Amino acid sequence: MNAIPWGDLALNLLAVTLAVVIFVGLIMAAAIRLKNQSIIDIFWGPGFVLAAIVSYLMSIGGDGNDTRRLVVLLLTAIWGLRLGLYIGNRNRGHGEDRRYTSMMRQRKSGSLIVFLVRRIYGMQGALIVVVSLPVQFAMYQERSIGVIGSIGIVLWAIGLFFEAVGDWQLARFKSDPSNAGKIMDRGLWGWTRHPNYFGDSVVWVGLFLLALGAPWGVVAIVSPIIMTKLLLSFSGKAVLERGMRRSRGEAYDVYVASTSGFFPMPPKRSRADV
Incomplete structure (x- = not known):
């Protein structure tokens, strides 16, 4: 040690x-x-x-x-x-x-x-x-990086994928004038309402694992905890969803009911599809 x-x-x-x-x-x-x-x-x-x-x-x-x-x-x-x-x-x-x-x-x-x-x-x-x-x-x-560090690199890559692709998909959706006033519920946004925030959180979990070359590195766990808390409760998800509910109303409530709030999951079927 x-x-x-x-x-x-x-x-x-x-x-x-x-x-x-x-x-x-x-x-x-x-x-x-x-x-x-x-x-x-x-x-x-x-x-x-x-x-x-x-x-x-x-x-x-x-x-x-x-x-x-x-x-x-x-x-x-x-x-x-x-x-x-x-x-x-x-x-x-x-x-x-x-x-x-x-x-x-x-x-x-x-x-x-x-x-x-x-x-x-x-x-x-x-x-x-x-x-x-x-x-x-x-x-x-x-x-050396070892198994734990390698897992960290994989998690970082997964997180960056969700964050970057989610941002790209949203930017492309907003660039189409026909989507004005609509809710982005396609691609990664059909699996989680916040693929970019989820990806950001996973990136920092990955970097935390790269700090675990020795047991004392566990202290750095405060990093992904704080980052995830920020994304969920302060400057990220909570603020954005309050604004979306005000501007989109019932349509956003339908999206919320069918789509995971953070962790990616298959979209739920709406009542209209049952």
Whole structure:
């Protein structure tokens, strides 16, 4: 059993935290200038890429397995950059997201920067640091990837498939004017109402498994737990479904009744089909 590299992990966490603070601070400055706080969404994925790059560089010359380090860096970069490019392309020309506009209306007085740090950027930065723990820990695991790590890579690939294909299918559906006002219930969206969120969760389970080169890596389980909780209860599924119920009404209720809310499952038959 390899000893826990407390010193290396502490220095790595400090370096990642400092890098993320600077990164998020620059985004906040740009958002204030552009009067569009929703640009932070574009940089959510790339923020994890930054954490992976810093961790990779910090771990050079250490005892971490080189193959594991490189694989984790590449997997995180592919996931984070794809997500950033997708959201950037999706949001182009649409102005500030109404969620952030509503949040900004809640500011009555006081420092704008303090308000933004408390309500948006502080939390976003903290989440990047904490959720990226598997990526940070994996850089200091001495063992080769092995069976558990290989399972992690497979899960990461499955997750990326659901996330990327789900996003592509939805974008293609929305690009067709004849689908205006309709509910996307085809492809992966016929098996789960949120293939992209499900895929995101599975990606981080896979990265967590890649941090299990030694028993102390189990601490990083907080990462997929927090990510899944966010996707289900906070910024993801819960918020989106409230909006869909308001805008689509009964049609969305029918979709909910026939389609799994998260884990992919065969669509249920509607009463009309029985």
